[in-house]
Amino acid sequence: MATFINASKRPTLALPFLLPSCESASLELRRCQSTYRRTKQRLRIKPDASFGLSSDKIQDHIIYNPPSSTSSVYETPTKFLPPNDVRRALRSDAPSNSQNVDELPPASKSSPEKRYHLTRSDVEEIRKLRLSDPMTWSRWKLAKRFNCSPMFIAMACEASPQKKEIQKQVLEAVQSRWGAKRRMAREDRELRKESWGRDA
Amino acid sequence: MKRLQLQRWSSSVLSSRARTGGRLQRHLYSSNRFQSTASNPLPSESDLAGEQSTASSGSTPFLKFTKRQLPSPPVQAARESAKLAALHARLYLPSRLPLETLARCLVDASADPDPQFNNTSLALLGNDLLSNYISEHIVCTYPRLPLTVIFAAVYAYIGPKTLAAMVREWGVEHAAFPGGEVDPGLLQFKRVAPGTDISAEPIRGTTRPNEDQTTWRRSITSSVVYDNEYGDPVMAPKPPADPSGSSPQPPVTAEQASCSLVRAVMGAIYLHAGRLAAKRFFEQHILSRHLNLSELFNFSQPVRDLARLCARENYEQPVAKIISETGRKSRHPVFVVGIYSGKDKLGEGVGGSLVEARSRAAVAALKGWYLYSPLEVRVPSSTEEPGAAPWKPVYVDLGEVIV
Numbered sequence: 001m002a003t004f005i006n007a008s009k010r011p012t013l014a015l016p017f018l019l020p021s022c023e024s025a026s027l028e029l030r031r032c033q034s035t036y037r038r039t040k041q042r043l044r045i046k047p048d049a050s051f052g053l054s055s056d057k058i059q060d061h062i063i064y065n066p067p068s069s070t071s072s073v074y075e076t077p078t079k080f081l082p083p084n085d086v087r088r089a090l091r092s093d094a095p096s097n098s099q100n101v102d103e104l105p106p107a108s109k110s111s112p113e114k115r116y117h118l119t120r121s122d123v124e125e126i127r128k129l130r131l132s133d134p135m136t137w138s139r140w141k142l143a144k145r146f147n148c149s150p151m152f153i154a155m156a157c158e159a160s161p162q163k164k165e166i167q168k169q170v171l172e173a174v175q176s177r178w179g180a181k182r183r184m185a186r187e188d189r190e191l192r193k194e195s196w197g198r199d200a
Numbered sequence: 201m202k203r204l205q206l207q208r209w210s211s212s213v214l215s216s217r218a219r220t221g222g223r224l225q226r227h228l229y230s231s232n233r234f235q236s237t238a239s240n241p242l243p244s245e246s247d248l249a250g251e252q253s254t255a256s257s258g259s260t261p262f263l264k265f266t267k268r269q270l271p272s273p274p275v276q277a278a279r280e281s282a283k284l285a286a287l288h289a290r291l292y293l294p295s296r297l298p299l300e301t302l303a304r305c306l307v308d309a310s311a312d313p314d315p316q317f318n319n320t321s322l323a324l325l326g327n328d329l330l331s332n333y334i335s336e337h338i339v340c341t342y343p344r345l346p347l348t349v350i351f352a353a354v355y356a357y358i359g360p361k362t363l364a365a366m367v368r369e370w371g372v373e374h375a376a377f378p379g380g381e382v383d384p385g386l387l388q389f390k391r392v393a394p395g396t397d398i399s400a401e402p403i404r405g406t407t408r409p410n411e412d413q414t415t416w417r418r419s420i421t422s423s424v425v426y427d428n429e430y431g432d433p434v435m436a437p438k439p440p441a442d443p444s445g446s447s448p449q450p451p452v453t454a455e456q457a458s459c460s461l462v463r464a465v466m467g468a469i470y471l472h473a474g475r476l477a478a479k480r481f482f483e484q485h486i487l488s489r490h491l492n493l494s495e496l497f498n499f500s501q502p503v504r505d506l507a508r509l510c511a512r513e514n515y516e517q518p519v520a521k522i523i524s525e526t527g528r529k530s531r532h533p534v535f536v537v538g539i540y541s542g543k544d545k546l547g548e549g550v551g552g553s554l555v556e557a558r559s560r561a562a563v564a565a566l567k568g569w570y571l572y573s574p575l576e577v578r579v580p581s582s583t584e585e586p587g588a589a590p591w592k593p594v595y596v597d598l599g600e601v602i603v
Contacts, residue, residue, distance in 0.1 A: 070548050073494045073567035079515060079544040080569045082595060087575070101545075107520035107537045107554050196551075196559045197499035 115148075122146060127157040134163035270380025272312035272388055278303035283373075283385020291370060291465070293481075294473035301472060305464035308389035308457045310449045311378030319464035326467030330358045331429040333482050336579045339594075342493065344570050346600035347420050351431035352496045357486055359430055360459045366485060367458035374454055389457035390449075398453065406433040475584060494567050501603070502562035506539065506546070509569060509601045516542040518565070520558040523548065537561045570600070 378388035470478035537557035549560030
């Protein structure tokens with residue numbers, strides 16, 4: 001291979017920090033650091049422990065070493081396969097590493113248990129309050145009073161048109177104070193959010 | 201069941217210029233070609249009778265000169281065109297498809313309004329074949345796809361843009377202006393004037409009722425009934441103004457003319473060489489194109505949709521769990537979130553925030569549901585082969601998640 005048999009112009013031993021400690025003997029004939037052999041040697045990294053055979057026991061099966069990438073969307077999860085699909089039986093034999101599912105931390109707050117405690121009269125009351133005084137009885141206050149979620153208030157009734165108009169003006173007033181940078185950053189954030197649903 | 205005699209059909213359905221002949225002779229004796237886009241008025245019967253005697257004594261140079269009178273090349277020119285023979289060989293078309301029919305496939309209705317000499321009838325048949333084959337392929341291969349994705353996939357496979365790209369890849373050149381003296385190996389159509397805004401006027405005259413109500417919601421399910429195979433509005437058939445059908449047609453774009461060419465070639469192969477050859481042509485030219493179906497999806501609320509799906513299918517409610525994370529306090533954290541239903545992982549997503557990773561994981565789970573494909577895919581048209589196994593019903597899904 002590309003081993004250059006040139007006499008070096010300058011004493012390599014003057015730069016000892018560049019030299020790997022093991023091969024100082026043969027370095028007089030090398031021209032520079034980045035020879036093929038040395039690059040190759042640097043890349044010779046010991047493989048991960050899970051990759052090779054363990055020394056104590058001899059294995060003769062195929063090693064399954066899942067990559068760190070996400071799986072293809074064309075590979076249907078086992079739960080989504082129809083009951084008569086062959087792959088369901090095939091995958092049940094495969095070793096599953098789902099023992100630690102319960103130990104994994106949740107990614108979002110768990111939604112509270114649904115109570116279904118509001119009656120028809122309560123919903124009527126919510127509608128009446130929100131229509132009568134929309135400034136006082138906001139969604140959050142109504143939710144707090146009736147001990148339900150603001151989402152339920154939104155499902156039960158809608159704000160009056162006057163309140164919507166006021167809220168729109170408030171939003172416009174806030175947005176009018178934004179500069180170009182903040183406005184663009186907000187728009188970019190919306191665009192990025194939309195792209196979540198498109199990508200794989 | 202006995203197979204249909206397609207060869208016999210083709211002689212009755214197709215009428216080539218060689219057999220009719222009368223129209224060609226009529227055109228030979230009319231005057232010089234006008235520099236107008238409208239087709240020439242046909243001479244009356246008395247003119248024809250009067251000129252018949254002078255025509256019989258006509259010489260070859262006169263005949264060559266009056267070729268310019270025809271709206272599209274005569275049938276005899278097909279055998280002399282090098283371009284046409286090259287196209288036939290390049291596409292590896294069956295030898296039972298004659299060059300004359302291939303020449304007719306290249307004549308659009310805007311070039312020659314006579315339905316006996318343009319490719320309208322062939323394109324109609326070819327379009328039906330193409331949409332039948334591609335829709336059965338998509339529906340049988342991916343039985344759970346939502347309707348919008350099916351429409352998008354059909355459009356991607358046999359839509360006008362794809363067919364125009366195919367014609368470019370085939371190396372078919374466009375004639376500058378159609379006419380009898382043009383090489384029959386060129387695609388002949390009358391072009392729209394440059395600068396014309398094609399999509400300016402709203403579409404009127406569709407088969408859909410209450411089409412003037414633009415604010416009304418048009419559901420995707422109604423597209424199955426009213427719209428074409430891409431979910432686009434389809435125009436209602438208009439009664440032809442001229443009973444012979446030879447009224448001048450409006451000019452078309454190069455894309456529309458390319459579409460009719462591919463469809464007409466498909467129809468011509470079906471008529472001349474049979475169903476097997478048509479299916480082979482479809483597989484080699486349409487199905488061989490790569491389409492990544494997973495890119496056609498666009499979810500607006502993937503987490504909610506997945507929850508509805510699991511509730512519908514009686515699975516445990518999906519729960520998002522952090523599989524791994526790095527740099528939570530840094531500027532660029534990376535979270536790997538998996539969505540689990542009970543013990544089973546439905547999907548996995550990577551994102552810069554927990555919300556993003558959860559959303560992407562839900563998208564992956566939904567795509568995993570919708571892109572389910574059975575192991576042995578068989579389409580209904582495969583039972584048409586002689587000695588084919590009887591048809592077994594394919595997997596039919598409940599349908600997409602409706603929130």
